[in-house]
Amino acid sequence: MDWTFPSIITSGVLLILATRAILHPLRNIPGPLLAKFTGVWLILLDNSGQRTQTLHQLHQKYGSVVRIGPNELSFSTRKAMREIYGSSPTYAKGPQYGAFGRKSLFTMRIKEEHRERQKRIAHIFGPASVAQVEPIVSEHITKLMRALEMRQSEALDMMLWFRMLALDVTSDIFFGKNFGCLDSGKAPTILHDLDQVFPAYWVEWQFPLLHRLLLHVPYKALHQFLTAGHRFYGYGGEAFNDYVNRYGRTGNRRDLLQKMIAVSDDTAAPKPLADHDIIIEITNLIFAGTDTTGNTFSYMFWELAKNPEWQRRLRDELSTIQFDNVPDYQDVMKLPILDALIHETLRFWPASPASLPRVTPKGGRTIDGVKVPENTIVSCQSYSTQRDPEFFPQPDEFRPERWLDENSDLTAMRDMILVWGRGQRVCMGKPIATMELKMATAAIMKRYSVELGSDTTNSDMEMRDHFVLTAKGGQCKLLFRKISYS
Numbered sequence: 001m002d003w004t005f006p007s008i009i010t011s012g013v014l015l016i017l018a019t020r021a022i023l024h025p026l027r028n029i030p031g032p033l034l035a036k037f038t039g040v041w042l043i044l045l046d047n048s049g050q051r052t053q054t055l056h057q058l059h060q061k062y063g064s065v066v067r068i069g070p071n072e073l074s075f076s077t078r079k080a081m082r083e084i085y086g087s088s089p090t091y092a093k094g095p096q097y098g099a100f101g102r103k104s105l106f107t108m109r110i111k112e113e114h115r116e117r118q119k120r121i122a123h124i125f126g127p128a129s130v131a132q133v134e135p136i137v138s139e140h141i142t143k144l145m146r147a148l149e150m151r152q153s154e155a156l157d158m159m160l161w162f163r164m165l166a167l168d169v170t171s172d173i174f175f176g177k178n179f180g181c182l183d184s185g186k187a188p189t190i191l192h193d194l195d196q197v198f199p200a201y202w203v204e205w206q207f208p209l210l211h212r213l214l215l216h217v218p219y220k221a222l223h224q225f226l227t228a229g230h231r232f233y234g235y236g237g238e239a240f241n242d243y244v245n246r247y248g249r250t251g252n253r254r255d256l257l258q259k260m261i262a263v264s265d266d267t268a269a270p271k272p273l274a275d276h277d278i279i280i281e282i283t284n285l286i287f288a289g290t291d292t293t294g295n296t297f298s299y300m301f302w303e304l305a306k307n308p309e310w311q312r313r314l315r316d317e318l319s320t321i322q323f324d325n326v327p328d329y330q331d332v333m334k335l336p337i338l339d340a341l342i343h344e345t346l347r348f349w350p351a352s353p354a355s356l357p358r359v360t361p362k363g364g365r366t367i368d369g370v371k372v373p374e375n376t377i378v379s380c381q382s383y384s385t386q387r388d389p390e391f392f393p394q395p396d397e398f399r400p401e402r403w404l405d406e407n408s409d410l411t412a413m414r415d416m417i418l419v420w421g422r423g424q425r426v427c428m429g430k431p432i433a434t435m436e437l438k439m440a441t442a443a444i445m446k447r448y449s450v451e452l453g454s455d456t457t458n459s460d461m462e463m464r465d466h467f468v469l470t471a472k473g474g475q476c477k478l479l480f481r482k483i484s485y486s
């Protein structure tokens with residue numbers, strides 16, 4: 001044979017492909033043909049915004065384990081979830097977290113590094129902090145109520161309004177100031193940047209060279225897109241410096257930034273992070289808490305608008321407690337119907353529907369009966385675990401009653417819920433997000449009925465995801481009408 005340079009390259013490529021397909025230890029795991037050979041299939045899927053639904057369909061076709069890349073598996077069972085995300089953190093986060101911006105509590109992959117960071121900031125998410133920020137949450141809900149009052153019988157894009165509520169709450173809590181969205185009724189630039197942060201970082205992470213080259217293309221919109229992530233951290237830096245200049249580093253402010261920068265008198269207490277790390281953390285928290293919570297609200301109210309019977313049941317439940325404008329959290333935190341509506345929204349429209357990738361530890365593991373070598377990327381996605389018909393009969397229907405039925409196996413159902421993550425890396429903001437969801441839903445539904453706005457269709461609300469859930473149409477028009485209690 002004549003070994004010319006092209007023939008050597010061709011043979012090398014064929015050898016790699018054959019190894020991946022025929023000799024690889026994962027060769028017997030079913031999945032799309034292309035995924036066995038190359039990661040490009042998954043990259044294209046990620047960028048399409050339809051990764052989660054496609055993987056779900058693949059699970060329906062191939063079963064509980066699917067090979068989604070040469071070295072990557074997706075699982076969907078309870079056993080697999082327990083193994084991968086169990087409370088002992090043996091599986092590190094996958095390399096994909098490098099695409100989620102700068103190094104922070106959320107993106108740190110190495111468990112020792114994460115544990116160290118957690119020790120330094122976990123206190124800001126404790127029960128005392130939740131109680132401390134309740135007045136901030138209440139204040140912004142009041143502003144939203146005022147905005148609704150001024151715009152009655154007008155179809156409002158509630159996706160925007162709920163995102164603005166979540167942004168004003170999180171920025172007040174972590175930046176020590178808000179963007180005044182609910183007062184002005186206008187989306188600030190940060191919200192537009194937020195739309196682009198994930199896709200922009202994704203491009204930078206997947207194609208760093210291309211990203212660098214594109215930055216030199218003299219096209220403003222492209223440049224704006226590519227630099228969205230960097231601009232986003234700029235907001236955090238500005239807010240932090242402004243905060244320290246205005247209030248110093250000690251004080252009794254009600255926000256949680258104060259808690260993050262304060263030096264404790266107790267010498268055994270963990271020291272605050274360096275300023276640049278605080279800036280990264282608070283910026284990521286704005287990111288973590290805005291679209292997740294805002295879009296959960298939108299989908300819940302969208303479902304309520306389609307289900308007047310659930311509006312009636314919720315309103316009956318709310319009539320059992322007294323409040324003028326916004327309820328106290330402790331009065332609504334245990335209401336069963338409100339709770340069931342939120343559980344079902346997060347099950348059916350999970351704000352974080354996508355795979356949470358992890359890496360198998362040294363020596364490999366057996367996951368749900370499948371032998372998986374070390375250093376394989378494995379994951380489950382909440383969209384699939386939460387639509388498993390064994391635990392959720394009629395999984396493709398929005399049925400809050402499943403959470404109220406005394407015959408339901410609630411322990412097993414809760415075990416399949418992955419929307420908040422699991423184990424050591426579970427969402428730290430869950431108590432704050434839950435408080436926001438419950439207080440605002442109770443406040444609005446006590447005073448208003450909600451109907452579909454004419455120009456939002458089921459197709460507009462079809463799910464898209466770039467790790468976080470969004471709606472295909474990018475808006476959710478709803479109409480609120482005041483209830484008369486006379």
Ligand code: HEM
Nearest residue numbers: 105106288289292293351352419420421425427428429433
């Ligand atoms: C409906 C609202 C929310 C949902 C569904 C949600 C979901 C999640 C999920 C799935 C993870 C884990 C990701 C993984 O394992 O890769 C996570 C992590 C995290 N979330 Fe949330 N989140 C929400 C709201 C919030 C809010 C409001 C905050 C801040 C106040 C927040 C702060 C965090 C933090 C700090 C982490 C990282 C935890 C760690 O790795 O130690 N989240 N969230």
